[in-house]
Amino acid sequence: MSADRPQHKSFPWIRTLIGTAVVGALIVLGAQMFEKQLHPLAPGEAPAPRVPGADFPMDTFAGKDVPQPINYSHKLHAGDLGINCLYCHTYARRSKVAGIPPTAKCMGCHTVVGTDKPEIEKLTAMWSKGESPAWNKVNDTPDFVHFSHERHLQKFLLNNKDMDIKDSPDVCAMCHGDMNTVGVAKKMKPLTMGFCVTCHEKNNGPADCTRCHK
Amino acid sequence: MSKTKIDRRNFLKVLGLGTAGAAMAGCDMPSYVTSEEGAEKIYSYLAPEEYMIPGIGVWYASTCQQCPASCGVHGRVREGRVLKLEGNPDTTVNAGKICQMGQASIQAHFHPERLQNPTINGKDATWDEALALVKEKTGNAAWVTGTVSGHQRVLMDAHRQASGNGRHYAIEAVNARAWEDASATLLGDSNPNLHIDKARAVLTIGADFLGTWGNPVKSMRDYGNFRNAPRGVLMAIEPAMSMTGANADTWVAARPGSEAAVVLGIGHVLITKHGVSAAGMPSAAAAFAAMTPARVLELSGVSTAQLTKIADTLMSNSPSLILANASHAAAKAAQVLNLMLGNVGQTLTPSTALAANGLAPLTGSSKDLVEFAMDANAGKIGAAFITGTNPSFLAPKGLDMAAALSKIGFKVAIADFADETTKSCDVVLPMSSPLEAWGTHVPVNGGASGDIHIQQPLMENVYANTRGFGDILLSVGQGAGVEGLGAFEDYYGYLRTAVSALIGSDMEGDWNKALQAGKVTAATIPMAFKAGEDVALGFSEPAAAGTLSLVTSARQGLYDGRHANLPWMQEAPDQISKAVWDSWAEMHPATAAKLGVKDGDYVSINTANGAISTRVFTYKGMHPDAVNVPMGRGHTDYGTYATNGVNPLTIMDASPGDRQTTELLSSNLAVQVSPTGENRHLVRLMDVDSQHGRKLVATITADQFDRNQGGA
Numbered sequence: 001m002s003a004d005r006p007q008h009k010s011f012p013w014i015r016t017l018i019g020t021a022v023v024g025a026l027i028v029l030g031a032q033m034f035e036k037q038l039h040p041l042a043p044g045e046a047p048a049p050r051v052p053g054a055d056f057p058m059d060t061f062a063g064k065d066v067p068q069p070i071n072y073s074h075k076l077h078a079g080d081l082g083i084n085c086l087y088c089h090t091y092a093r094r095s096k097v098a099g100i101p102p103t104a105k106c107m108g109c110h111t112v113v114g115t116d117k118p119e120i121e122k123l124t125a126m127w128s129k130g131e132s133p134a135w136n137k138v139n140d141t142p143d144f145v146h147f148s149h150e151r152h153l154q155k156f157l158l159n160n161k162d163m164d165i166k167d168s169p170d171v172c173a174m175c176h177g178d179m180n181t182v183g184v185a186k187k188m189k190p191l192t193m194g195f196c197v198t199c200h201e202k203n204n205g206p207a208d209c210t211r212c213h214k
Numbered sequence: 215m216s217k218t219k220i221d222r223r224n225f226l227k228v229l230g231l232g233t234a235g236a237a238m239a240g241c242d243m244p245s246y247v248t249s250e251e252g253a254e255k256i257y258s259y260l261a262p263e264e265y266m267i268p269g270i271g272v273w274y275a276s277t278c279q280q281c282p283a284s285c286g287v288h289g290r291v292r293e294g295r296v297l298k299l300e301g302n303p304d305t306t307v308n309a310g311k312i313c314q315m316g317q318a319s320i321q322a323h324f325h326p327e328r329l330q331n332p333t334i335n336g337k338d339a340t341w342d343e344a345l346a347l348v349k350e351k352t353g354n355a356a357w358v359t360g361t362v363s364g365h366q367r368v369l370m371d372a373h374r375q376a377s378g379n380g381r382h383y384a385i386e387a388v389n390a391r392a393w394e395d396a397s398a399t400l401l402g403d404s405n406p407n408l409h410i411d412k413a414r415a416v417l418t419i420g421a422d423f424l425g426t427w428g429n430p431v432k433s434m435r436d437y438g439n440f441r442n443a444p445r446g447v448l449m450a451i452e453p454a455m456s457m458t459g460a461n462a463d464t465w466v467a468a469r470p471g472s473e474a475a476v477v478l479g480i481g482h483v484l485i486t487k488h489g490v491s492a493a494g495m496p497s498a499a500a501a502f503a504a505m506t507p508a509r510v511l512e513l514s515g516v517s518t519a520q521l522t523k524i525a526d527t528l529m530s531n532s533p534s535l536i537l538a539n540a541s542h543a544a545a546k547a548a549q550v551l552n553l554m555l556g557n558v559g560q561t562l563t564p565s566t567a568l569a570a571n572g573l574a575p576l577t578g579s580s581k582d583l584v585e586f587a588m589d590a591n592a593g594k595i596g597a598a599f600i601t602g603t604n605p606s607f608l609a610p611k612g613l614d615m616a617a618a619l620s621k622i623g624f625k626v627a628i629a630d631f632a633d634e635t636t637k638s639c640d641v642v643l644p645m646s647s648p649l650e651a652w653g654t655h656v657p658v659n660g661g662a663s664g665d666i667h668i669q670q671p672l673m674e675n676v677y678a679n680t681r682g683f684g685d686i687l688l689s690v691g692q693g694a695g696v697e698g699l700g701a702f703e704d705y706y707g708y709l710r711t712a713v714s715a716l717i718g719s720d721m722e723g724d725w726n727k728a729l730q731a732g733k734v735t736a737a738t739i740p741m742a743f744k745a746g747e748d749v750a751l752g753f754s755e756p757a758a759a760g761t762l763s764l765v766t767s768a769r770q771g772l773y774d775g776r777h778a779n780l781p782w783m784q785e786a787p788d789q790i791s792k793a794v795w796d797s798w799a800e801m802h803p804a805t806a807a808k809l810g811v812k813d814g815d816y817v818s819i820n821t822a823n824g825a826i827s828t829r830v831f832t833y834k835g836m837h838p839d840a841v842n843v844p845m846g847r848g849h850t851d852y853g854t855y856a857t858n859g860v861n862p863l864t865i866m867d868a869s870p871g872d873r874q875t876t877e878l879l880s881s882n883l884a885v886q887v888s889p890t891g892e893n894r895h896l897v898r899l900m901d902v903d904s905q906h907g908r909k910l911v912a913t914i915t916a917d918q919f920d921r922n923q924g925g926a
Contacts, residue, residue, distance in 0.1 A: 013220070014224060014227070014228065017228045017231075018228070018231055021228075021231050063251055064251055064252075066251050066252035067252070091267050091268055091269065094267055094270070095267045095268060095269035095270045096269035096270075097268050097269040099258070099267075099268040099269070100256055100257075100258035101258060102258050102259040102260060102261055102262050103258060103259070103260045103261070104259075104260060104261035104262075127260070130260060131260075132257045132258050132259070132260055133257075133258070134255045134256075134257060135255065135256045135257070135258070136251075136252035136253075136254070136255065136256075137251075137252065137253070137254040137255065137256045138251050138252065140251070140253065140254060187251050
């Protein structure tokens with residue numbers, strides 16, 4: 001019986017294979033380093049959003065500028081004019097997705113406000129033709145990740161006794177960074193699984209795989 | 215063993231190390247996995263309704279059109295797309311449930327091979343050109359359809375009346391015509407309400423009510439109640455096991471074509487042993503008296519003990535219900551037994567007729583297929599509209615459908631997919647999917663409710679240049695100058711006016727209520743059964759013992775072949791063989807042994823009409839004289855997914871099996887079977903029937919069951 005069994009010590013391929021595994025790991029690690037070179041962390045740490053009762057990762061991500069059909073400015077609308085995030089992204093508290101506001105909402109103001117600006121003229125032209133702008137998605141999770149805006153807003157904003165609805169930018173900033181400072185939109189947080197899990201661990205979020213991967 | 219060969223232990227070591235290395239490296243997902251910045255488009259609504267929220271579905275009611283049963287459905291619509299169907303709980307027919315074929319209508323709806331543009335002689339044309347040509351050439355046109363009802367039928371009838379009274383052929387290969395005719399003859403009501411749930415014993419002879427017969431969704435619910443305490447007893451007599459047979463307590467294999475003789479034999483035992491009276495029906499009584507158990511054994515292979523057990527069970531579990539669709543003779547004999555056993559009035563009650571004219575279902579049969587082929591071949595049909603059926607696929611070679619169609623001067627197909635029939639049509643009008651169109655449907659097995667189901671579009675057209683079936687009918691009707699249609703711009707307008715008339719209100723609120731419910735309840739006229747009368751009962755002699763006969767079962771999924779282009783239905787395992795994506799020939803292991811073939815061996819099945827070649831699947835739920843090739847596969851022109859398998863319908867006997875009614879039979883065709891020598895593994899979900907001792911399904915022997923439960 002035992003004579004038939006191969007001798008483990010005289011197995012010559014094992015070193016090669018371990019070597020291959022190590023090289024594979026190095027390649028993946030190298031690719032990550034390279035990727036980080038491409039997207040260096042933003043200089044300095046982003047201002048800490050103030051959300052009482054929440055403890056979340058401060059990682060930042062230097063997203064690229066994504067050209068959009070209309071050069072909308074978050075800085076102007078949300079930052080300078082102080083319009084609440086949830087005024088336009090009204091679906092965020094009711095649905096999985098935050099949604100792009102319907103054009104009708106834009107036109108609510110822009111039939112009177114700023115009608116002579118070229119970007120508004122573009123929007124008006126689309127509206128009169130019955131077309132929606134084809135926005136390029138900036139913050140995107142893979143299809144196997146189910147993220148619910150509604151749940152997160154409930155926990156950190158709507159059911160958080162220390163928060164008022166006007167404080168929504170602080171809650172949104174947890175994952176989206178300070179949108180009051182950017183033009184159309186830019187990815188400012190890594191939104192990786194590590195980023196999600198760190199926050200879930202710190203804030204006692206659910207830890208079962210199937211909560212997000214279903 | 216060589217020293218370099220990897221053994222299990224080392225293999226696992228390497229695998230473990232490799233995985234660990236990759237896992238360490240991949241702990242934090244590299245950002246390039248998620249940073250799809252700008253890779254996808256995102257569109258906003260323009261001016262949505264208040265309740266339209268991206269990410270949250272809204273449910274709308276509509277009606278399923280995957281088989282003639284017309285179940286009510288709710289469709290989940292999200293971001294303007296219909297994603298999932300469920301049964302509409304407000305309907306009496308399906309009460310919140312639908313079957314796998316209904317679920318697959320989503321796949322048909324988004325199918326990339328749907329017809330997208332009208333064609334004239336195979337070349338793309340505009341709707342105006344196509345409709346103008348149709349208007350010019352369809353005087354006196356016949357209509358060739360499947361089962362139709364509701365306002366679509368009203369428009370077809372109106373068109374026929376306005377254009378010269380062409381005949382309406384309603385073709386369904388899977389039908390209940392034998393049962394309908396027997397019920398009409400004996401009860402004066404072709405579709406009496408069945409109360410499977412109220413019966414204490416049900417005997418079915420070729421009526422696969424849990425599979426494809428009538429409305430299986432309704433039957434399954436009734437069957438669930440029937441099996442609740444006190445548990446009803448289900449018995450089945452058939453040559454090849456069906457879904458219903460597989461659920462039966464007593465399953466009896468009968469030689470193909472001998473079903474009527476077995477029913478007569480049961481009547482014989484009921485009269486002689488139990489003293490059941492056939493008073494007032496001397497001809498029927500004579501037929502029962504002549505069918506002695508010895509004669510039944512000789513004709514069908516059903517033993518006296520089996521016959522007696524069935525008769526005893528029927529007697530001790532009253533009321534019972536005997537359903538038969540195997541042949542006209544069997545169905546008629548079964549209805550006589552229902553009368554004799556006092557089931558009529560208890561488990562069979564009169565249906566109700568809609569007070570409004572013309573909406574009732576025109577149920578299809580293969581009789582119409584035969585007559586359509588004969589009339590066309592005789593040059594009696596000048597022009598034809600063909601929709602909702604595929605005569606070229608369903609017709610046996612002997613009917614010579616190709617020649618028949620070529621003799622029709624002008625053929626218009628109204629279809630959502632190209633198939634064997636549209637190929638030979640002069641004009642093909644692409645219709646929207648049933649989930650994009652308006653319509654009304656009266657369920658064939660609707661119960662006593664008078665319900666008319668409303669089919670409403672669940673989303674915009676996937677293919678912009680298709681039109682709803684009703685809209686096409688309206689244009690065709692307007693082209694033929696049908697009175698009263700000119701005023702309507704579209705079928706929605708017509709339907710809304712017509713439904714308002716039915717419910718006696720044209721208020722916006724009432725219309726919305728009807729749409730929300732998915733149905734309206736129209737006025738009905740109660741019907742009554744006529745008094746039982748004497749009928750002559752006969753039977754046809756089956757092929758001699760030892761001669762193989764071909765049976766072509768219909769199975770839920772591919773149905774009569776109309777769903778063969780849906781990968782979901784090809785992939786869903788067959789209920790009996792668990793096979794996927796291909797055809798097979800079921801035969802009894804003893805028969806296979808006699809032929810010298812085993813599982814996977816190809817056999818050639820020969821009849822006077824040709825031959826098909828498919829592989830053997832041995833199964834004990836078969837009469838040894840039966841070979842069963844389920845229908846639905848073997849398309850030649852039905853898209854990418856429907857090409858596999860063979861079509862047993864092509865080699866069926868084209869001469870009407872039941873001379874009296876010209877209905878084709880799905881069994882009773884003597885065939886020669888010979889091995890071809892080829893063998894390929896039949897892909898099945900489960901592949902082996904053994905549980906390998908793992909007790910996945912707990913079983914006890916019949917003896918133990920009888921001791922513990924006091925079984926039937």
